[in-house]
Amino acid sequence: MSIPEVDVLVIGAGVVGAALIRELSRYQLDLLLVEKEVDVSFGTSKANSGIVHSGIHDQPGTLKAQFSVQGCRLFPELAAQLGFSYKQNGAIVVARSRAELSRLEKLAENGRANGVQDLSSLSQDELRRIEPNLSPELAGGLLAPSGGIVTPFELVFALTENAVANGAKLMVDTEVLWFKQEKDGFLVRTNRQPIRAKVIVNAAGLYAGEVATMIGDHSIRLYARKGEEYLFDRKLKGLVHQTIFPLPSQVTKGILVIPTVEGNIMIGPTAHRVEEYDLSTSLSGWHEIYPEARKLVPTLQAADLITAFSGLRAVGTTGDFMIAPSSVDPRFINVAGIESPGLTAAPAIAEYVVELIKESGLRLQAKRDFNPIRSVVRLRDLDPQAQAELMQKDPAYGQIVCRCEMVSVGEIRDAVRRGATTVDGVKLRTRSGMGRCQGGFCTPKIIRLLSEELG
Structure with missing residues (x-):
């Protein structure tokens, strides 16, 4: 051979x-x-x-x-x-007290030295006007619109x-x-x-x-740093618009409040060195992240949490x-x-x-x-007329598999033809199973479609 x-x-x-x-x-x-x-x-x-x-x-x-x-x-x-x-939603680094405002200015100087453009300092009032759901106790912020x-x-x-x-x-x-x-x-x-x-x-x-x-x-020479993150229901879309950072530590950028492209709110991550390959999430991780996130956005509620995950970063x-x-x-x-x-x-x-x-x-x-x-076709992103035209051309796009994320049979089959061979592969390509029910309704249908496509 x-x-x-x-x-x-x-x-x-x-x-x-x-x-x-x-x-x-x-x-x-x-x-x-x-x-x-x-x-x-x-x-x-x-x-x-x-x-x-x-x-x-x-x-x-x-x-x-x-x-x-x-x-x-x-x-x-x-x-x-x-x-x-x-x-391009922009990012805001916030100061939790007036004593931290000088650190924001140093961070701005750092950014300008790196060539970051259009940085602007935000007063307490400006911060609240841009992001009204942030804590009123925050003293100010640094806006990075890029x-x-x-x-x-x-x-x-x-x-x-x-x-x-x-x-x-x-x-x-x-x-x-x-x-x-x-x-x-x-x-x-x-x-x-x-x-x-x-x-x-x-x-x-x-x-x-x-x-x-x-x-x-x-x-x-590398070691693994584990980060846990927690994802909230998409009904919180608009709770914050920019990605919200605290001031960084020597090790990490801190516990963030992150609006996702899909409209969910995510908080985290932790940052802990681990010696073994471990992707578990933990109660201790939640207790580390949730209180810190609420210092930034006090209206976050645990009842709106839908899932958690973790990852390992290679640190040199x-x-x-x-x-x-x-x-x-x-x-x-x-x-x-x-x-x-x-x-x-x-x-x-x-x-x-x-x-x-x-x-x-x-x-x-x-x-x-x-x-x-x-x-790639995403049914949920199309206007009603475009959806109707697509369904007329291929009826498989009119058969909804995932109700939470509005994912069709046509999209599942397309994902498999683009390389997905597992339920997770389909999930990550289409968002099927990523909604509130976390795959409780659609997973059996996805397995059946995978079997049909892959034989």
Whole structure:
């Protein structure tokens, strides 16, 4: 059996790997993205808070600061091209007392040093006028209008689908086991088949350190930081409009109140180092988050909570992203320690890594037929006339599976044809099962449709 050969192998189909494979698909290259989970975005990216950061929090001169500001500016065009849900809603960092106002000004200076534009200080009255449901005890705020929100897993699906449409290949449920350096690249052994690659990009998230050691590179040292988040019913839509931050600590940006693109309110995250792979949520996490969130928005009620989740972030020992060719072999590029603001930075990181690939000696020639556009039908987003026309064309779009989120049979089938092989894969692509009943009504129907589509 011949061993498939590719120009670039990207390991890890989180938001960074997805952004990179999509950027590389602009060029005449044989590309392969591998992911050890059963679907893309099923690692850290699935539990991302979905915030597009403005860049005010990051230390000037760092890769975090550079790529956060650059990435934030790329999101409006990306969303227009790829059809994922995105809203430039802005962000407000609040001071809980007059004593904290000086820290807000220092944060503004930090943001301006990073190139963040249109920052403005808000008095107590201005803060209440913009966000009337915030606590009247808050002393003021810093408004960063360039900040935004996005559905993180939808972003990853959009990036990978567009890359595949432009010729890249994707292999899920594929774990890299070891490498062997060769004259013209690498021989890669996976749990499925061997692969030869001229260049490898290690975007393996929590496992990037383990992957790097496979070629003898021990420079990537990471640990997992767990964050729990809590999601409230969509009936709270409009409770806040901007993403609300407290002043940050040395470790974290704090407990936030986040309006999602879909209209829910989310609070969190926690930030605790863990030694084992643990995605459980806890009563202690709730007791840590809920009181802090209510200091920002006092009208939040526990009765409106519908679900909770957690994720693990890969935190490096340098305090910054670790993006560079390996000292062992320049054809092996590490993209590691991509903690917050990693989602925001991902499009800019992708552009940067493309330049590193060029410097490795691989020739990149742009495609004339690259198509940046990807579109997906969302029944709930269409006006009544467009819905009627779609249902007339395909009656499957008139058969509602998920009542909470108004998801049709047509959308479920489309999600499977776009790569979903599990209930979670369908859920994340369509939002079926994400409403108040959390799949109590629609899950059996989704399983049946999956069975019909996949045989």
